[in-house]
Amino acid sequence: MSLDGELPAEIAMSSDLDRLVDRRREFRSDPYRPDYHFVPPGGILHDPNGACYWNGRYHLFYQFWPPHVTDDRPWEEAMHWGHAVSEDLVHWRDLPIALSPENGPEAGCFSGQALVEDDRALVMYFGTEAGNCIAAADDEYLTDFERAEENPVIPIDEDAPYEIFDPCLWRDGDTYHSLSGWKRDGRTAEFHFTSGDLTDWDYRGTLVKDGYHTNPEEDGAVPNFFELDGKHVLLFFSHSHGPQYYVGDYHGGTDFDIRSHGRLNFGPVDHGNLHAPSVLHAEDRSIAFFNVVEGRRDWRADPEEGWAGVVSLPRALSLDGDDLRVEPVEELTALRTNHRRVDDRPLAADEEWVVPDIGGASLELRAEIDVGDAAEVGLSVLRSPDGDEATTVTYWDDADALGIELGQSSENPAARSRPPEVGSLSLADDERLDLRVFVDRSIVEVFANGRRTLTTRVYPDRDDSVGLSLSARRGAARLESLDVWDMESIWS
Numbered sequence: 001m002s003l004d005g006e007l008p009a010e011i012a013m014s015s016d017l018d019r020l021v022d023r024r025r026e027f028r029s030d031p032y033r034p035d036y037h038f039v040p041p042g043g044i045l046h047d048p049n050g051a052c053y054w055n056g057r058y059h060l061f062y063q064f065w066p067p068h069v070t071d072d073r074p075w076e077e078a079m080h081w082g083h084a085v086s087e088d089l090v091h092w093r094d095l096p097i098a099l100s101p102e103n104g105p106e107a108g109c110f111s112g113q114a115l116v117e118d119d120r121a122l123v124m125y126f127g128t129e130a131g132n133c134i135a136a137a138d139d140e141y142l143t144d145f146e147r148a149e150e151n152p153v154i155p156i157d158e159d160a161p162y163e164i165f166d167p168c169l170w171r172d173g174d175t176y177h178s179l180s181g182w183k184r185d186g187r188t189a190e191f192h193f194t195s196g197d198l199t200d201w202d203y204r205g206t207l208v209k210d211g212y213h214t215n216p217e218e219d220g221a222v223p224n225f226f227e228l229d230g231k232h233v234l235l236f237f238s239h240s241h242g243p244q245y246y247v248g249d250y251h252g253g254t255d256f257d258i259r260s261h262g263r264l265n266f267g268p269v270d271h272g273n274l275h276a277p278s279v280l281h282a283e284d285r286s287i288a289f290f291n292v293v294e295g296r297r298d299w300r301a302d303p304e305e306g307w308a309g310v311v312s313l314p315r316a317l318s319l320d321g322d323d324l325r326v327e328p329v330e331e332l333t334a335l336r337t338n339h340r341r342v343d344d345r346p347l348a349a350d351e352e353w354v355v356p357d358i359g360g361a362s363l364e365l366r367a368e369i370d371v372g373d374a375a376e377v378g379l380s381v382l383r384s385p386d387g388d389e390a391t392t393v394t395y396w397d398d399a400d401a402l403g404i405e406l407g408q409s410s411e412n413p414a415a416r417s418r419p420p421e422v423g424s425l426s427l428a429d430d431e432r433l434d435l436r437v438f439v440d441r442s443i444v445e446v447f448a449n450g451r452r453t454l455t456t457r458v459y460p461d462r463d464d465s466v467g468l469s470l471s472a473r474r475g476a477a478r479l480e481s482l483d484v485w486d487m488e489s490i491w492s
Contacts (some may be wrong), residue, residue: 007093016096023067024094025441026305027307032442034301034461035489036309036335038092040082042067044300045309047166047222047237047275048289049081049112050123052142053282056085059142060278060289061098061123062311063111066195066305075412077101077301079108080427080445085141086144089287089331091490093144099125100136102370104147111166111222113278115176122198126170132167132180134198144165150199154180162203166222172252176208179207181223181236187211188220190234192254196302207234207253208246214238214262222276228286229319231451236289237276240398242269247322247360260322263314264453266403267421271295272457273314288446292443295457303333310443312455327434328445334365336485345479346379352387355468358484359383361441361460365468366483369433371397381439382409382460383467390460390469393446395433400426404454406442412461425452432480440487 006012023042027033038060039045046063053059063113064082065075081099084092099109104126115122120138123145127133131152136147156164170177174176175425176198180191185479190208195201208220222237237243242265248258265274272295279288290312299308313332318325340358347353368379375398383390392405402424408410409415427433427450436447448453470479 010284011039011096012140014096017067017094023307024486028491031463033307034310034440034443035491036090036487037313037440037443038084039305040064040309040469041094042307043069043303044307045082045311046079046291047111047294048291048311049057049111049125050112051278051280051287051289052121053280054116054118054121054142055140057088058280058282060084060086060092060311061114062291063109064097067094067096067304069375070304071302075108077107079110079128081125081142083107084299088334089329093121095141097359098143099123101127103125104130104133105151106133111276113224114280115169115171116281117171118190120167123323124167126166127152127165129156131164132178142402143409145418148199153195153199154178154201155195159213160203163189165253168223168225170225177225179225181220183217183219184209186216187346187429188214188218190220190223190225190236207213207254207256208258213246215241221269222278224277224279224288225283226286228278228317231259231284231319231322233324234316235277235279238269240269241265243274243277247319247324263423266423267456268453271330271416273420273421274455279317287424288317288326289317290315290455292455292457294460295416295418296413304476311458313438313445315453320450321450324399324448327447327450330436332364335487337488338486340484342479342482344481347374347470347477349374349472349476351473352469352471354383355470355482359466359468360486361439361466362489363439364379364485364487365435365437365439366481367433367435367437368471369470370433370478370480371395371433372472372477373475374477376472377433377477378437378471378473379437379470380471381410381437381444382458382465383469384462384465385467387469389460389462389465393435393437393442393454394420395425397427402448404445404453404456405444406456406458409458410461412459415426415459421454421455423452425449438487448456
């Protein structure tokens with residue numbers, strides 16, 4: 001890992017930081033350890049939290065079960081906030097643990113979000129068994145958070161008409177606003193609070209109480225509420241169906257007129273899929289991070305001995321009308337190396353073409369495909385020479401759907417069985433299927449035509465599962481171009 005300059009001595013010499021660096025070295029040879037995605041040094045990474053841009057650097061906090069916390073602790077008491085910093089959204093450096101439950105009224109530090117002001121960064125988070133809490137820092141690297149003496153500033157109240165859980169925070173003039181995301185009466189709900197001083201909070205009502213777009217008993221955890229391209233976006237996480245969003249018009253208070261709703265996960269939750277969001281705002285950009293949980297049966301193994309959890313690639317958010325566009329940030333192109341290209345090749349009906357001499361476990365691919373009269377076209381990655389192991393990105397023209405098929409992804413018995421990750425994608429007449437696929441050992445992220453993204457964890461068991469192939473079924477298609485880059489590791 002490299003960032004310009006050196007950390008201040010008091011940070012670099014931290015014993016906490018030494019322990020994390022040692023664990024990162026220990027797992028260098030793990031075949032499922034990604035090369036260019038952020039992973040924890042050791043222990044368990046869960047929800048990304050409080051992503052923010054401060055003092056010219058990008059900060060990522062995350063729910064963290066540190067390696068020194070033994071596995072006899074319950075989840076609600078083991079959670080800390082891990083911390084990493086980057087100058088380019090690509091290369092990351094570990095920083096000491098940002099929040100520890102030993103220093104506050106809470107049993108554990110669950111999810112929350114950040115608000116950057118001119119002279120400080122604020123974080124608001126859920127403290128288990130206590131309520132929503134505030135902490136602030138103004139030092140160069142945000143390593144010295146000071147908790148509010150009044151924490152929890154919004155305490156748990158079982159008799160109240162609201163629920164206290166994962167909060168977000170924003171400011172409008174002299175008024176601070178917070179959403180507490182959960183559910184009420186079996187429906188997704190975002191409970192709205194305001195304060196003039198971050199200490200005394202008044203409940204204002206429900207910003208969203210939804211029974212139409214979401215299913216009964218879905219919650220609205222880990223909310224991120226922000227302005228984007230003249231509208232407002234509410235990005236949140238449902239424990240039953242994963243990350244989702246609303247786009248609408250916000251008129252202040254609890255007046256949020258929803259224009260559209262969308263989902264960013266299309267498979268079972270906690271089976272190696274996209275999870276909770278955190279959004280930072282920097283220089284007129286909104287950039288989202290998600291964690292991608294393990295799809296192994298042993299993913300909650302002893303945090304002292306192993307590691308778990310991956311953060312998705314940073315994703316730039318924008319609007320296309322009322323639809324949310326999610327695309328990989330441009331900075332990732334700096335990792336490309338060893339470019340290879342294939343031009344204009346027919347894909348015969350019901351045949352698989354194995355791409356010769358091109359492959360790898362850490363790649364970016366860009367494929368443009370004329371679907372032609374094929375009912376299905378497929379791009380397989382992490383393919384063994386005999387095809388027994390492969391993860392396949394499939395477009396079904398008849399069904400206007402795109403998916404990641406996982407039935408042959410792994411011969412590893414610890415990999416959990418799960419159905420395909422399938423989302424809708426309709427191509428206009430003469431529109432090509434445009435796929436950007438990021439493969440990084442145990443994670444595959446797909447971005448298609450600027451309109452659909454799919455994410456999953458995979459665990460190929462064979463060392464030779466590094467190949468690529470393309471196929472067409474029930475009709476012929478045409479590969480117009482295939483660009484492949486090896487991706488450099490972000491870890492030194």
